[in-house]
Amino acid sequence: xxxxxxxxxxxxxxxxxxxxxxxxxxxxxxxxxxxxxxxxxxxxxxxxxxxxxxxxxxxxxxxxxxxxxxxxxxxxxxxxxxxxxxxxxxxxxxxxxxxxxxxxxxxxxxxxxxxxxxxxxxxxxxxxxxxxxxxxxxxxxxxxxxxxxxxxxxxxxxxxxxxxxxxxxxxxxxxxxxxxxxxxxxxxxxxxxxxxxxxxxxxxxxxxxxxxxxxxxxxxxxxxxxxxxxxxxxxxxxxxxxxxxxxxxxxxxxxxxxxxxxxxxxxxxxxxxxxxxxxxxxxxxxxxxxxxxxxxxxxxxxxxxxxxxxxxxxxxxxxxxxxxxxxxxxxxxxxxxxxxxxxxxxxxxxxxxxxxxxxxxxxxxxxxxxxxxxxxxxxxxxxxxxxxxxxxxxxxxxxxxxxxxxxxxxxxxxxxxxxxxxxxxxxxxxxxxxxxxxxxxxxxxxxxxxxxxxxxxxxxxxxxxxxxxxxxxxxxxxxxxxxxxxxxxxxxxxxxxxxxxxxxxxxxxxxxxxxxxxxxxxxxxxxxxxxxxxxxxxxxxxxxxxxxxxxxxxxxxxxxxxxxxx
Amino acid sequence: xxxxxxxxxxxxxxxxxxxxxxxxxxxxxxxxxxxxxxxxxxxxxxxxxxxxxxxxxxxxxxxxxxxxxxxxxxxxxxxxxxxxxxxxxxxxxxxxxxxxxxxxxxxxxxxxxxxxxxxxxxxxxxxxxxxxxxxxxxxxxxxxxxxxxxxxxxxxx
Numbered sequence: 001x002x003x004x005x006x007x008x009x010x011x012x013x014x015x016x017x018x019x020x021x022x023x024x025x026x027x028x029x030x031x032x033x034x035x036x037x038x039x040x041x042x043x044x045x046x047x048x049x050x051x052x053x054x055x056x057x058x059x060x061x062x063x064x065x066x067x068x069x070x071x072x073x074x075x076x077x078x079x080x081x082x083x084x085x086x087x088x089x090x091x092x093x094x095x096x097x098x099x100x101x102x103x104x105x106x107x108x109x110x111x112x113x114x115x116x117x118x119x120x121x122x123x124x125x126x127x128x129x130x131x132x133x134x135x136x137x138x139x140x141x142x143x144x145x146x147x148x149x150x151x152x153x154x155x156x157x158x159x160x161x162x163x164x165x166x167x168x169x170x171x172x173x174x175x176x177x178x179x180x181x182x183x184x185x186x187x188x189x190x191x192x193x194x195x196x197x198x199x200x201x202x203x204x205x206x207x208x209x210x211x212x213x214x215x216x217x218x219x220x221x222x223x224x225x226x227x228x229x230x231x232x233x234x235x236x237x238x239x240x241x242x243x244x245x246x247x248x249x250x251x252x253x254x255x256x257x258x259x260x261x262x263x264x265x266x267x268x269x270x271x272x273x274x275x276x277x278x279x280x281x282x283x284x285x286x287x288x289x290x291x292x293x294x295x296x297x298x299x300x301x302x303x304x305x306x307x308x309x310x311x312x313x314x315x316x317x318x319x320x321x322x323x324x325x326x327x328x329x330x331x332x333x334x335x336x337x338x339x340x341x342x343x344x345x346x347x348x349x350x351x352x353x354x355x356x357x358x359x360x361x362x363x364x365x366x367x368x369x370x371x372x373x374x375x376x377x378x379x380x381x382x383x384x385x386x387x388x389x390x391x392x393x394x395x396x397x398x399x400x401x402x403x404x405x406x407x408x409x410x411x412x413x414x415x416x417x418x419x420x421x422x423x424x425x426x427x428x429x430x431x432x433x434x435x436x437x438x439x440x441x442x443x444x445x446x447x448x449x450x451x452x453x454x455x456x457x458x459x460x461x462x463x464x465x466x467x468x469x470x471x472x473x474x475x476x477x478x479x480x481x482x483x484x485x486x487x488x489x490x491x492x493x494x495x496x497x498x499x500x501x502x503x504x505x506x507x508x509x510x511x512x513x514x515x516x517x518x519x520x521x522x523x524x525x526x527x528x529x530x531x532x533x534x535x536x537x538x539x540x541x542x543x544x545x546x547x548x549x550x551x552x553x554x555x556x557x558x559x560x561x562x563x564x565x566x
Numbered sequence: 567x568x569x570x571x572x573x574x575x576x577x578x579x580x581x582x583x584x585x586x587x588x589x590x591x592x593x594x595x596x597x598x599x600x601x602x603x604x605x606x607x608x609x610x611x612x613x614x615x616x617x618x619x620x621x622x623x624x625x626x627x628x629x630x631x632x633x634x635x636x637x638x639x640x641x642x643x644x645x646x647x648x649x650x651x652x653x654x655x656x657x658x659x660x661x662x663x664x665x666x667x668x669x670x671x672x673x674x675x676x677x678x679x680x681x682x683x684x685x686x687x688x689x690x691x692x693x694x695x696x697x698x699x700x701x702x703x704x705x706x707x708x709x710x711x712x713x714x715x716x717x718x719x720x721x722x723x
Contacts, residue, residue, distance in 0.1 A: 071599045100602025101614060112610025119613055423652040509652035531651035532622025550624050560613045561634035
């Protein structure tokens with residue numbers, strides 16, 4: 001193979017010649033890089049031109065092939081992908097944008113545009129001269145999935161995974177599976193009994209391929225996609241397990257409104273979670289009477305404030321559901337909901353809201369600047385509030401004050417998120433690749449579902465669990481192993497040059513940089529997403545992106561600085 | 567401040583501005599593409615280099631670009647908190663802030679290094695950003711690599 005480069009420029013059906021003077025461009029390219037052949041084709045996005053490219057490549061036998069066409073977001077990407085299938089793998093190919101990035105934005109300056117086009121082509125050629133590629137060695141992934149947390153999301157995920165023929169290890173911190181479902185009696189919006197619902201979910205994990213590990217916490221996860229090593233601890237015993245994929249479904253924690261609205265100071269002031277437990281008992285044993293005459297719910301307690309500036313999404317429907325349950329137990333009970341706007345989106349929840357209104361539940365809007373006040377001596381007696389709409393002061397008698405509190409992220413998620421290269425949002429919930437792949441973490445083989453992402457109703461947690469399971473199964477089947485854009489590289493460390501300072505390990509967002517036994521850094525290509533942070537911080541230039549190294553960028557910059565045309 | 571560098575230079579421009587834009591391919595490159603599709607007119611004096619992430623731009627690369635006689639370097643990344651690579655753009659920002667300080671110290675205007683996060687995602691934003699930057703560079707004297715080298719020697723290393 002010769003040292004010739006081939007630059008094929010797409011003239012876009014001769015529509016660019018008003019701005020780009022092809023002859024000037026070619027002269028400039030030849031002046032700077034005499035070993036370059038320049039060819040023109042009218043429309044690379046059509047198949048017949050691809051055949052011509054193929055024959056040109058066969059004729060010239062170039063070392064590098066540059067395509068000057070339109071933006072990758074227009075047809076460029078597709079053209080490049082097609083070319084990759086026709087060209088030999090030994091030829092490095094690149095695409096530069098001469099249409100959107102040059103001709104179309106400099107129509108008033110043909111001279112400048114032509115000089116720029118020549119520069120763009122030379123920059124692309126300079127980049128190709130410095131390109132190296134890394135071969136990815138990929139072994140078959142372990143056909144086993146670790147599901148962290150046996151709440152509704154985790155249970156649903158496990159069921160699907162087992163049905164898809166994968167081995168499932170379901171680790172649960174507590175003795176019983178079910179998570180928060182165990183504390184709830186009924187589920188909104190259809191008022192399904194949570195025990196029945198949990199029963200159906202538990203049937204799903206009653207499968208020979210599923211191992212349920214109660215009282216097990218996941219202390220650390222390392223290793224690479226397809227071969228993660230999870231360190232589990234079970235009542236003091238440490239155990240490590242190799243899994244192909246991880247589904248994080250460890251949920252969230254209910255907040256207790258300590259010090260707010262005289263919670264725990266007055267009897268009868270309880271949190272929504274405590275009301276759930278109480279109602280569950282009352283509904284199971286209908287003989288014990290409900291000895292109250294009025295109940296007041298206060299919404300958005302410890303939520304949508306400075307500490308937790310988010311809407312927990314489940315508290316409004318929960319309050320509606322529980323108000324109706326109280327009404328069912330005792331129809332003459334006066335139930336008032338003090339809220340900051342009822343959040344009940346969707347058909348089913350809207351119906352629930354209307355049902356509550358029709359059943360005689362009172363609703364009052366309050367302003368967080370003038371919050372309701374709970375009064376009483378030893379027991380809660382009344383709640384006073386200034387109605388935000390009328391401005392009038394109301395005093396409600398209240399034997400029972402229910403404080404609706406949000407779910408908060410589990411503090412333990414931070415450690416796992418760091419191990420798995422996952423980002424936490426400012427509140428502390430785990431983030432997937434929003435908005436397109438919200439259930440997939442950036443590192444392949446890591447998925448998340450349920451309230452670990454954000455508070456969700458039970459049925460949505462189940463849906464997310466199932467979706468995450470399917471994604472994990474696709475990953476383990478060899479599909480979708482690398483969601484990274486094609487053409488963008490993976491980083492590597494030249495161990496001879498590495499001084500072992502560990503900066504790359506400190507900055508890598510995905511835990512891809514690790515310390516090898518000899519003290520130098522190594523980069524896991526499966527975890528690496530190619531951002532180049534390690535290369536940018538490396539003091540010795542050992543960490544690099546071989547496909548687009550700093551040397552390539554440097555050569556591109558030099559190409560711009562040394563241009564002869566204006 | 568341009569410091570002693572500008573005082574020893576005549577303010578007449580003997581060559582057009584040379585500017586490099588590093589555009590994050592998840593954000594600013596979309597803005598650039600959009601500007602192209604909408605055929606918004608721009609001066610032809612800048613060159614765009616798409617990068618995978620703004621975090622991959624080494625301080626060295628920026629400094630050497632100036633040493634080569636590039637008048638301005640812009641780094642256009644995604645908005646802070648919206649990086650494709652978790653929080654990589656935040657660390658890029660911290661690192662490039664230090665480069666700006668360095669530019670001030672050596673007497674090149676720190677404004678020659680434009681750092682912008684999430685402000686070039688739309689075509690019109692990209693165009694406005696680039697026009698403003700080029701306009702600013704036109705008001706500054708050209709960067710003369712020879713002069714920079716002379717100054718480096720005069721520090722008497």
